[in-house]
Amino acid sequence: MKATELFNSESHQWIVLGRDPAKPEKIIDTNQYLIKSAEEAIILDPGGIELFSPMLAGILHHVQIDNITTLFASHQDPDIISSLGLWDKTVPNAKLYAPWLWEGFIRHFGMENIQYMPIKDEGGEIKLGHAILKFIPAHYLHSSGNFNVYDPSAKILMSGDIGASLEHGDVPLFVDNFAEHIQYMEYFHRRWMPSNRAKNNWVARVRELDIDMMAPQHGRIFKGEMVAEFLEWFAKLDVGIA
Amino acid sequence: MISSHQATMAINNFVRVANIITNLDTILSQAKNLSLTAKNARVVALRAGDAAFGFKPITNFIDEFSTQTIKTTSEISKLSNQLFSLALAVVRCTDLQHQLNKANSIKQHKCIVTLQQQSLCDLKQKTRALEQAIFSLESYFEDIQKQMRSAEYIAVTSRVEASNAGEFSHSLESVSDFITNSARKIKTAVNENLQEIYELRGALR
Ligand SMILES: [Fe+2]
Ligand SMILES: [Fe+2]
Numbered sequence: 234m235k236a237t238e239l240f241n242s243e244s245h246q247w248i249v250l251g252r253d254p255a256k257p258e259k260i261i262d263t264n265q266y267l268i269k270s271a272e273e274a275i276i277l278d279p280g281g282i283e284l285f286s287p288m289l290a291g292i293l294h295h296v297q298i299d300n301i302t303t304l305f306a307s308h309q310d311p312d313i314i315s316s317l318g319l320w321d322k323t324v325p326n327a328k329l330y331a332p333w334l335w336e337g338f339i340r341h342f343g344m345e346n347i348q349y350m351p352i353k354d355e356g357g358e359i360k361l362g363h364a365i366l367k368f369i370p371a372h373y374l375h376s377s378g379n380f381n382v383y384d385p386s387a388k389i390l391m392s393g394d395i396g397a398s399l400e401h402g403d404v405p406l407f408v409d410n411f412a413e414h415i416q417y418m419e420y421f422h423r424r425w426m427p428s429n430r431a432k433n434n435w436v437a438r439v440r441e442l443d444i445d446m447m448a449p450q451h452g453r454i455f456k457g458e459m460v461a462e463f464l465e466w467f468a469k470l471d472v473g474i475a
Numbered sequence: 476m477i478s479s480h481q482a483t484m485a486i487n488n489f490v491r492v493a494n495i496i497t498n499l500d501t502i503l504s505q506a507k508n509l510s511l512t513a514k515n516a517r518v519v520a521l522r523a524g525d526a527a528f529g530f531k532p533i534t535n536f537i538d539e540f541s542t543q544t545i546k547t548t549s550e551i552s553k554l555s556n557q558l559f560s561l562a563l564a565v566v567r568c569t570d571l572q573h574q575l576n577k578a579n580s581i582k583q584h585k586c587i588v589t590l591q592q593q594s595l596c597d598l599k600q601k602t603r604a605l606e607q608a609i610f611s612l613e614s615y616f617e618d619i620q621k622q623m624r625s626a627e628y629i630a631v632t633s634r635v636e637a638s639n640a641g642e643f644s645h646s647l648e649s650v651s652d653f654i655t656n657s658a659r660k661i662k663t664a665v666n667e668n669l670q671e672i673y674e675l676r677g678a679l680r
Contacts, residue, residue, distance in 0.1 A: 234581075255581075286577035289587065298586045322571050322597070323590060343567060 234291035240387040244363040245270040253287045270362025275303040278313045285316040306331040307393035308376030309338050318343025334378030373431035388445035398452030408453045411462040426472040436468045485569040489562045491671045496555045501664040503548045505657045509541035516650040523643035529636040536629050540622045551615050561605040568598035616665050626658035
């Protein structure tokens, strides 16, 4: 599993883990994000069962297991959180922040020890060391209970399935040519995202935020002006095509 | 260390527990039939009066052991929830062991080794609890087995009594047939379960 640092400051650090060369071919590739402060760490969208062992091995490069205090699941999908039953035994004292809507469903992945912290529809925020992480509502994009994570000091928006791209081969970490990149995103967004109204809502909300990097759960990360380009493209896109 | 073969074994154990629990339904419904038969037979014996004098204590017997079997079966049902959750815990622990071994082969780290030790401890503890539950289960099934042995004995005795009951012979004979039949079905189900338990034990060892 490859790990790349996205942000580093005195208070905390963002690391993206993914592009695991040992990943079985038919499994969709995912980005997992680790945010760590001096004593605490959170894993955003920890991933599926198949990814648990490379993730654990990858994460231990950066943090002590006891420092993993928090998990976050943007929504209920298996590629997001089906590893929960294994994390539950590995970090039994951790808390899982996830949409309140999905609690009864996510618990099916096996949760005896970790504490479920339901996020209200309006969103919320938590502290990680000195850093503040905001849960930004992204409902119906694509899941009916769904959140992004925004870090105002790092200016990173972890956007979950929004901005996801499906590309094969050795995929670079960042989008370099937006027009070229559209082909890998278009079908995904039009087919998976059900609602133009929810989409426009989200675009308006996110335009208020100061964002340097938009980091999705699949594919390349948007940096600098690519973020604005994405928002403009997404605002115009007609979704819910099936 | 846990191999994927052992992981499959843990799942197989889960299937065995499921089989045992499915068989409980057969045992319970046959035991309920037996209890019903005892009640009907008592009515027939009363009507037959002196002709079926020897039959009355027999119906009491049938009633007694069918009630006992129903009771034992419901005790087993209570145990079955525990069995399922323990078998599931063993599957989960085995899975975690498997994943930790993979993680360790990617990167050797003292944290992973500690986790491996902890989860192995956990696995051993859950396996022991499962063994314990299986042990109680076995003794319950042995109880039922004993009850069925007396049921068969009673079926033979009742047949003798039935043949002396004059015009009631026919209906009383069908009672003993019924007992023989039910007892045989229950015995088969219990034997299957004892076999599953035996294999489960072997697998856990
Ligand atoms: Fe999803
Ligand atoms: Fe996804």
